[in-house]
Amino acid sequence: MPIPTEPSISLRGNLLTPSGWRLGELHVDAGRIRAVEGEAVDPADNDLPRLLPGFIDLHVHGGGGADAMEGQKAVATLAETHVRFGTTSLLATTMTARRDEVRQALGEITKYLESPSTVAARVLGVHLEGPYINPGKLGAQPQHAQTASIEELDALMALAPIRLMTLAPELSGHAEVIRYLSDKGVRVQLGHTLGSYEEGVEALAHGACGFTHLFNAMTGLHHRKPGMVGAALAHAEYAELIPDLLHVHPGAIRAALRCIPRLYAVTDSTAAAGMPDGEYKLGEQSVTKCLGGVRLADGTLAGSTLTMDQALRNFVTLGLSLAEASDRLSLFPAEFLGLHDIGRLSVGAKADVVTLDADLNIVSVHVDGRLVCGESHVPHA
Known part of the structure; x- marks a missing residue:
């Protein structure tokens, strides 16, 4: 329409x-x-x-009380919520879930794309975050991690325009999967991973081009074991980061800004974004919004309540000029997806x-x- x-x-x-x-x-x-x-x-x-320029959020699970996994109306609600905070384009982001639930969510997102809201951020497609992640580094993802196959990926890509996919590169067969997705024009980010520095560098050579919520849910940096964070800091041109000043310490953000030329902001926001404190859904899980964050019952950070206008202000408080902060919310994510008219x-x-x-x-x-x-x-x- x-x-x-x-x-x-x-x-x-x-x-x-x-x-x-x-x-x-x-x-x-x-x-x-x-x-x-x-x-x-x-x-x-x-x-x-x-x-x-309008902000571009490539990692957004929900907002306004709605979660992307809940269907067409929920996608409309999250897109209508985030536009109030300056987001003019976004990727509806899925959660790790059972195969049939992932397929259903993708079908519902496609229904929304066929009849989008006229008072909402533009939905560019899908960020598939999971289920192809390491079960030992789930973060707030449900326990439905699995290994990807090209046959299954083809079936999923037939259901919705998947523009970006998060993978753990160390899982068996994922090097081939990364090459395949790259050839298909799908951007691959490394995340929810226990992979080593060497496995991160190898994945970049195979066509991976970014890192999902840098520092979070990946092997950290040690001077004799630099991990996935080390691979990102040493080699990445692009990486996404959650600048809510809760997921990542300001000092670590400053280090990433010096190392990664096109580090860009995402919200990783949940249904709790734009809503009062209380209980919300994140995929199949219940999460609690309180004290400025969103957490599982065990205290694990579970996405965020961040909005892109606050991400902009946070970057400025860290010393970036308004123009530099804007690039990290608009220009760099657009370039990452290869889009030149937003x-x-x-x-x-x-x-x-x-x-x-x-x-x-x-x-x-x-x-x-x-x-x-x-x-x-x-x-x-």
């Missing part, structure tokens, strides 16, 4: 363009940026709105725009030029 777009709008303020900040106007026709006008500026010199405010790109005030709070969100959140701060052209 085609989604309507605004025929023509103009947005004014401090524009973050690929060539730097401009004070001027962004002109939009039929959902795409037609022109960018303005003079170079330091946004710190004025209080006009800051216009950034994640940037440039002529021809989709008009996905997050407008912030001087304190980096959300003012409005546009998707394909449509105002889906907040109030328009400029009249239509």
Whole structure:
């Protein structure tokens, strides 16, 4: 079902363009940026709105009380929830589950894609996180881990557009699987793994191209046994990280920022995102939101309540400029998926725009030029 777009709008303020900040106007026709006008500026010199490319979250399980494994309506709810926090594109992320449950979830996501909400973040496809992970490094994943086969992967890819898959590379046959997925255009991240540094490096050579929630649910760094974290810090161009300042210590985040050129933010958010403290679902499991986090009954961190606007502010508190932080929420995840018409405010790109005030709070969100959140701060052209 085609989604309507605004025929023509103009947005004014401090524009973050690929060539730097401009004070001027962004002109939009039929959902795409037609022109960018303005003079170079330091946004710190004025209080006009800051216009950034829409945020892109490649790892989001839920939000607004809904979990992606629950079906079509739940996917709509999570997409409608996260757009309020500046996310304009996302990957609906599945959990480790029984084979029939994974297949059912993928079918439901496809149903949503055939009739998407018009007031929601764009769902780009699926991040399949599990079940092809190490049963010894489940984290908050249920105990349904298994080894991948090409035959089964073909069946799953026929059900939904799987854009990204998390695998444990050390499992038998997964080197071949990584090569196969890479040839099919599916991005492979290493995660929920007990793999060694050497197995991580080998997986990258086979076509893996990233790491899932860096530092979490993987073998850590030791100076004589550098582990999967060491492989990422030494060799990765891309890796995702949860910058809620709970999953990863600020010092470790700073180390990763120095080592991995295109480290990018994800929320790994659960149904509890955007909701009050209480009990929620994460796949088949119950989790509790309290004290700013989400945990299983045994205290294990189980995803997050992070939203992308808070991820942006957290990066800035760690010393990144607003432009640098924006790249890690928009440009780098777009590049990771090979998408060149989102994640940037440039002529021809989709008009996905997050407008912030001087304190980096959300003012409005546009998707394909449509105002889906907040109030328009400029009249239509």
